Amino acid sequence: MEEVETAPDIFIRYDYPRLLDENRQAVAGFLRVPVETVVFVPNATTALNAVLRNFEWNADGKDEILYFSTIYGACGKTVDYVVDTRRGMVNSRPISITYPCEDDEIINLFEKAVATSKGEGKRPRLCIYDVVSSLPGLRFPFEAMTSKCKELGVMTVIDGAQGIGMVDSRLDELDPDFWFSNCHKWLHIPRACAVLYVPVRNQHMMASTVPTSHGYVRKSLRNSTSGTGSKSAFVSNFQYTGTLDFSPYLCVKEALAWRNDVVGGEDILQEYNINLAKTGGRRVAEILGTEVLDNKAGTASDCAMTNVRLPIRIAKNGSNSSAAEDESVLTEDIVNDVAQWMMDTLVRDYKTFIVVYSHGQHVYVRLSAQVYLELQDFEWAAETLLELCARVAKREYEGHI
Known part of the structure; x- marks a missing residue:
């Protein structure tokens, strides 16, 4: 904060992008993924909004979002908002679970929900599920769910808000379609800071940040390589989204070093x-x-x-x-x-x-x-x-x- 207040223009325009890249590199190494697949956003709810608001739904109205009854409240409201504002193009299908229940039971309930969706002539496009759910605070079988989603052709949106720094987050092995996690919980970063992971194969879907800002490119002009300098359009888009306090993003590298060197x-x-x-x-x-x-x-x-x-x-x-x-x-x-x-x-x-x-x-x-x-x-x-x-x-x- 002292550096940015000493020379705001110089810091925000020149120093911040360099320091941001260093911290992106640090968290990418921690997650074992390429640096071009991770960006920072204020929190997990913002990340989910970026994913769902950018998603392009089929006009026939058959698309469905699947999620579990233990979904975080704000994420559930985001699903409701998307359903309410996409004019009948997409609907949601909740999957009810009550603990205690076994991991296999959860996977079986998901399989049944997919089968029911298809049986009703619907198209289960994506499923939202947790790494560790908020209420109850329990580890979700996210690894098995990811495998099952791939098997059934359902895209994976993993809410790891309670994830990074608490349980293993090896995204190279998990290979989700979208994954995000709050860094200000178990990684000990000052609020507000979250990491959003989008593999290169899905980055063309992320046209806008939330809110839409300087990095947006009109669809008619968009291509997979448009960006700033050597950076991709995805990375460039999320680099600067307006005058906010981005200082928590610049603490990730030091926090990871502390966890290794001190703890x-x-x-x-x-x-x-x-x-x-x-x-x-x-x-x-x-x-x-x-x-x-x-x-x-x-x-x-x-x-x-x-x-x-x-x-x-x-x-x-x-x-x-x-x-x-x-x-x-x-x-x-x-x-x-x-x-x-x-x-x-x-x-x-x-x-x-x-x-x-x-x-x-x-x-x-x-x-x-x-x-x-x-x-x-x-x-x-x-x-x-x-x-x-x-x-x-x-x-x-x-x-x-």
Whole structure:
């Protein structure tokens, strides 16, 4: 920031493009892909918007976007927007999943959705799925999904917002059609910074940035080589999209060096976080008297987040379900409002933030492991949550929801 404020014109026009390329080169090496396939955008939602808003749909109205019910909220809204504004050219097909479920079950549900789509005379063009879903915070079988999409001729749009820096991100082996990830989460880059990967074979689809800016080229004049100097049209397009704070993009190279030189390397960092999440999750469940959300194979928890059930049960509206001695019962119509009250109370009274959410017939919390945390931090969270659940049992939320 000091450099750009000292000489804004010189920095933005001359220094920034060079430094940006250096950081693109660093993240490309980390992902094991060519540098010409990666660009930076502010966040994962912007990346998905760039992909979906640029996608050209067939005029016959048969195209479909497939996605899972665990899609991140903003991404789901983006799908809705595209469907609403493309005048009947494309529709969406959600695939409902409820955990705990096995990886094979998820793949089978996807296969059935594709078969149903085709059976109805539709055309499943692309599928959006996560590396690690947000709610619940579980590892999605993205490798198997990518293989299955290729087998069935469905393009892959992988939301890795919770991905880079948390789990292996070897895109050379995965070979998705589109992939993006927030760098300001697990890679420890200042907000806002995300990387968008588009292989050369699909870059002709990315005509515009979001918002459209200096790099846009009219369709009648567009070709695969148009760009700035030696850079491709794709890279040139995303290099400068207006006067924004691009400084987070220039921190990627140093962050990757820190992870290697100070922490000891990516394998050590990821192993520490995943082990802490697993150990911490079990300890929290022990204190709460509940259990960790996982599948039987244990693959869903192979990430740096853990989801623990709270001693709160969800009952259908109008039912007469009674609570066990160590749990509370909330009806379906108020559970989300109470979850919001719990999060607000955690911030106000305990000076922390923990995600509280409902899934299936239960209420869970999502906890994250980071290199600066230890098991005792999870134990503190558990004791805090235990106290908060006691306040729910006393119905302290009444009058506040």
